[in-house]
Amino acid sequence: DSGVTQTPKHLITATGQRVTLRCSPRSGDLSVYWYQQSLDQGLQFLIQYYNGEERAKGNILERFSAQQFPDLHSELNLSSLELGDSALYFCASSVDPMRRAGQKHEQFFGPGTRLTVL
Amino acid sequence: AQSVTQLDSHVSVSEGTPVLLRCNYSSSYSPSLFWYVQHPNKGLQLLLKYTSAATLVKGINGFEAEFKKSETSFHLTKPSAHMSDAAEYFCVVSGFTSGTYKYIFGTGTRLKVLA
Numbered sequence: 283d284s285g286v287t288q289t290p291k292h293l294i295t296a297t298g299q300r301v302t303l304r305c306s307p308r309s310g311d312l313s314v315y316w317y318q319q320s321l322d323q324g325l326q327f328l329i330q331y332y333n334g335e336e337r338a339k340g341n342i343l344e345r346f347s348a349q350q351f352p353d354l355h356s357e358l359n360l361s362s363l364e365l366g367d368s369a370l371y372f373c374a375s376s377v378d379p380m381r382r383a384g385q386k387h388e389q390f391f392g393p394g395t396r397l398t399v400l
Numbered sequence: 401a402q403s404v405t406q407l408d409s410h411v412s413v414s415e416g417t418p419v420l421l422r423c424n425y426s427s428s429y430s431p432s433l434f435w436y437v438q439h440p441n442k443g444l445q446l447l448l449k450y451t452s453a454a455t456l457v458k459g460i461n462g463f464e465a466e467f468k469k470s471e472t473s474f475h476l477t478k479p480s481a482h483m484s485d486a487a488e489y490f491c492v493v494s495g496f497t498s499g500t501y502k503y504i505f506g507t508g509t510r511l512k513v514l515a
Contacts, residue, residue, distance in 0.1 A: 284443065315503070325490065325505045338500055372443060388434055389503055391444040 285309065286392035288373050294398045300361040303395045307354055307375030313337070314356040315376070315389060316348055320369035331356055332378060363399045370394045402427045404493045406506035414514045419478040421509045423465075423491035426472060433474045434492040435465055438508075444490065450474060461485070486513045 285308035295301055307314050316328040318341075327340035331350035342348075345363075350356040360367060374389040407422040425431055432451045436444040448459025455467045465476045476489060491506040 284445070324507055327503070327505075330501075338502075374444075388446050388449055390446070391436075393443040396441075 284390040284392065286373060286375050286390050288371075288392035288395050290395060291393065292396050292398075294400065295363060296400055297363055297365060299363050299399075300359065301363065301397065303358040303360070303371050303373075303397075305356045305358070305373030305375075305392060307356070307373075308390050310377075311375035311390070312354065312378055313376045314350055314354070315374040316342075316356070316358050317372040317374065318369045319372060319394075320366075323369075325372075328358070360397070365399050368397055368399045370396050401497055402431065402493050402495055402502060402504055404491050404504055404506040406489075406491050406509050408509050409507065410510045410512065412512040412514060413481045415483055416480050419463075419476070419481045419485065419511065421476040421489050421491075421511065423474045423476065423506060424472050425474060425491075425493045427493060427495060429495065432494045433465075433467065434494070435459065435463070435474075435476050436490045436492065437487050438490065439487045447476070447489075481511075481513045483513050483515065486511055 287306045289304045312333045314331045318326045328342040329348050330338040334350050345361050348358045372394045373392045376389045377387045403426045405424045430452050434449045435447040437447050438444045447463050448457045450457050450467045458464045463478050465474050467474050488508045488510050490508050494503045
């Protein structure tokens with residue numbers, strides 16, 4: 283158990299809909315990362331938050347957004363869903379990578395949310 | 401700039417034989433390197449990490465990896481494969497590029513273990 287929790291485990295919805303995925307980081311970790319894993323694209327970094335602020339953006343679509351709350355949990359919002367958005371969405375957490383030697387610390391991954399868009 | 405290349409998308413071994421999963425990296429300075437394992441429909445679990453201490457790194461489940469700067473490699477090995485090792489393995493390099501922290505995944509190697 284990595285200490286990172288994600289809900290829900292599975293989500294089935296229709297095209298055009300909006301969903302929210304939730305993540306709670308490991309105790310003490312201020313950085314949260316979101317990834318998308320699909321068969322054709324592999325593992326793609328979406329976005330990083332640190333202590334409530336956006337820190338880095340990856341291949342995140344404009345239809346997607348995220349936020350990190352004061353209690354450090356994070357939510358990923360996916361809207362106007364398309365068939366191609368079906369994927370596993372992972373959340374990860376780590377210590378602050380901007381701290382000295384912080385980049386030596388690994389990211390801990392949650393179990394993921396499997397999104398199916400029909 | 402940093403990058404990581406996993407040289408084999410699929411590897412098949414027989415149970416009880418050695419495992420070698422290859423990873424080459426590119427980094428403008430001393431990198432941190434990681435190996436993760438992902439079993440079907442599961443999250444990613446850290447196997448081991450290299451952070452500029454010992455070049456031979458031991459991980460969980462009997463895996464180890466050797467950092468070779470001259471070859472820019474960080475190959476993952478295990479002396480004897482077990483059926484439960486069948487999974488996908490990801491090599492990761494981390495560090496800063498243009499002031500931005502990046503955690504860069506390889507494309508993965510799917511390990512098949514034959515009985």
